[in-house]
Amino acid sequence: MSAAAAPVAIIMGSRSDWPVLRHAAEMLDRLGVAYEAKVVSAHRTPERMYSFAKGAKAAGVKVIIAAAGGAAHLPGMTASLTDLPVLGVPIESKTLKGLDSLLSIVQMPAGIPVGTLAIGEAGAKNAGIMAAKILALSDEGLAERVAAFARAQTESVAESVEDA
Numbered sequence: 001m002s003a004a005a006a007p008v009a010i011i012m013g014s015r016s017d018w019p020v021l022r023h024a025a026e027m028l029d030r031l032g033v034a035y036e037a038k039v040v041s042a043h044r045t046p047e048r049m050y051s052f053a054k055g056a057k058a059a060g061v062k063v064i065i066a067a068a069g070g071a072a073h074l075p076g077m078t079a080s081l082t083d084l085p086v087l088g089v090p091i092e093s094k095t096l097k098g099l100d101s102l103l104s105i106v107q108m109p110a111g112i113p114v115g116t117l118a119i120g121e122a123g124a125k126n127a128g129i130m131a132a133k134i135l136a137l138s139d140e141g142l143a144e145r146v147a148a149f150a151r152a153q154t155e156s157v158a159e160s161v162e163d164a
Contacts (some may be wrong), residue, residue, distance in 0.1 A: 008035040008131045009061045011052065011078065013068040015039055017091050022122050024065050024089070027128025031145050035136060036061075042073040049074065053081035063131040067124065069093045072104035075154040077115045087130055089123040131149075 006107070008028055012021050021037065028035045038048045056064060064082070066075035067089035075088030090101035098119035106116040115130065117123035136143035 004033040005060045006036040007060065007062040007135055008033055008065065009052075009056055010035055010037040010065045011040040011074065012037075012075045013039070013041045013043070013072075017067050017069065017121075019101075020120055020124050021065070021067050021089065024131075027125050027131055027133065031129070031132040031149060033128075033132050033142065040066075040074065040078075042068065042077045043071070050081060051079060051142040053078045056082055057084055063087065065124075065127045065131055065136050066090060067091050067104070067127075068159035069098070070104075071100045072101040075105050075116075076108050076112060078083045079108065079114045080112050083152065085134060086114050087127045088163070089121045089127050090116070092120045 010021055010024055012018065018037070021058055026033060026035060038052070039045075040052050042049050042118075062086060064086045065077060066078050066086055067073035069091030070093050072090060075086055079086040087107035088104050090098050092098035093100055102116070102119050105114055108114050117126045117130070132142060132146050136146045
């Protein structure tokens with residue numbers, strides 16, 4: 001979707017995180033929510049991260065989805081620099097299968113919350129849905145689309161184990 005006045009920012013520590021984060025983008029597309037995706041590394045581009053986090057609200061961002069792997073400081077550092085809600089998506093790592101990322105994101109000190117989701121694709125999809133639900137609190141049309149999405153999911157589950 002267009003980045004102009006996008007209410008959701010999807011940020012990641014590396015371009016290699018996009019194959020996971022694109023699932024958040026796909027959910028936002030499905031629900032009709034504009035987003036901007038960009039690489040903002042807490043370790044390799046700290047000034048970019050600082051500038052992004054400090055300016056996000058003024059730029060019209062309302063929710064930030066931040067993903068990172070390994071030490072996974074991006075969601076927490078971003079949350080420490082903004083009043084906006086930050087949803088953290090742990091990226092699966094080679095050495096610890098994303099457990100390191102999950103623990104890094106979920107262990108925020110009191111007063112610096114990050115809504116932490118599941119490791120990988122499921123977490124990214126749910127981050128997109130959660131961002132839409134947050135925005136839907138003040139957007140009746142979006143609330144209707146989120147509710148329709150939930151109904152469609154429910155209706156897609158068969159009651160029988162037999163093949164149709």
